Amino acid sequence: MIHLRQGLAAVCFAFAASGVANAQEAPAFRAHQFTLGAGLVWSGAYDVGDATAALRGNGIGSSPPVFTLFSATSRVTPATSPELRIGYAVTPRATLEFGLAYTRPRIAVSIREDAEAPAQELPGETLEQYLIGGGVTWQLPIRMGSRLAPFALGGAAFLRQLHEDRTLAETGQIYYAGLGARYFLRGGRGAGGALGLRGDARLNVRRNGIDFEDQTRTYPTLSLAAFIGF
């Protein structure tokens, strides 16, 4: 058992040493460089609540069993939207980012348990959804080629959701973390501008906003964008 632990420690040390050494050769922004990115972000679906339209049942006592008129499950559908990001490289590894995204997902509704109608899917209403937030990316000390730079990211955003009739807005917060990579088409060597593509996958935790059960929801996003550094 002692030998095994020593072996694992040796492997971890070797991996870390190799990573640090290779990271020095990976492309990166120069410190104090500004970046601007634009692209598309795909947001996955997530439920916003089950609800049952219940009537009082006809039974003895003050609270007899209920009668179900129908049940409804609501969910925010996947959507693809434009996204803008402005960044500032504090160090070659760490970049502060501020982002803005505009999405138009739908709230689709599934109806079931209606005694007089079959189960059915309602097309639902289209939301206007705005996300404004900030976060940080941290370039990982892992070499993946001379142009590719993987990073981890995390942050938070303010969420504003506007119902289709534009008569009710609800607000919430998004917290996210994920992994991504930048592919430098040009630059990334510590001097001059930079140009490239960036992709990331995030896991989002949404609090508040439209939710019929007031629950915290999680959903994935994938984004692909072009960026310039200047």
Add this chain to the structure above:
Amino acid sequence: MKRCLAVLAIALTFGSSAPQAYLKLGALLNGRVIDATWRQQPIGYFISDRPGGGLTANDLRGAVERAAATWSSVESANVRFSFNGMTSAPAEGTDGRTTLGFIDRPDLDRVLGATSFLIDVTTGEIAEADIFFNGRFAYSVAPNGQADRVDLESVVLHELGHLLGLGHSAIGETERTSSGNRRVIGSGAIMFPIALSSGTIADRSLQADDIAGISDLYPKLSDHEAGGIVGRVTKNGRGVLGAHVVAFNPESGIVVGNFTLSDAGEFVIAQLPPGPYILRVEPLDDADPDSFFPGAIDTDFRVAYAPRMVVAPQGGSSPPIEIAVQPK
């Protein structure tokens, strides 16, 4: 002053009636219907000293006071009652007094109680209303109900809703019994026209549909919190008259309904807590609709839903939404 007496237009029945929507009583004035309401409050009433249904007049007085307090407790409505005393007069006729009491009506073997009105049809003001409770039924005022006896407070609560100007609500489901009558299997409003089974006391508390209705009739001037939903129900492009539209808020769980009341199929559901609603449209097929609507209504369509949720905005109404239904 032209006055019109409407008698026995609305009654709470025991297992057999046509369900009617959360609606308001009205008077026809210059070609348009205006709400029939009390313009002066508190609404004073007398209790007839006649016993009935196995109870005393004082039992009835207590049930009326509790039911009146329930209506008065609606925060978004301005409703007050005052007990003016006992009377030897029966709970019927036009004597200038609003009287509630027992009357034996064996001829009305399915009617638990009924409300009659004296309405000034030039203003819509209710001048007098009497409520009789059919003494041929066995009632109870036991706190937890009593098997095989009808809960009197529940019946009073329903009839006081009429006295205030509310019509019936159709938020409820019934089934045919072997005797051909209808039995309630689910009810979402005190103003549903068919009573729950004997022994139950569930109808002592108001439901969202009742609260929306009374708040529409007697809104508190300071209350701008509520919203409304308006729209049309159509079949093959034409309006549907008499369709029952139910609004369900998936967040709060409240259920409020109303009918399409024009040939164009238009409906209004007022006094809703703001928020998104799922709208369900159903034909009035749980009972005979002829006893409510003066003309023919359309019941030849399948249950349908609005294609999307509709928001009742605070202090306003939704943009009109059209709900298309299909023939059966």
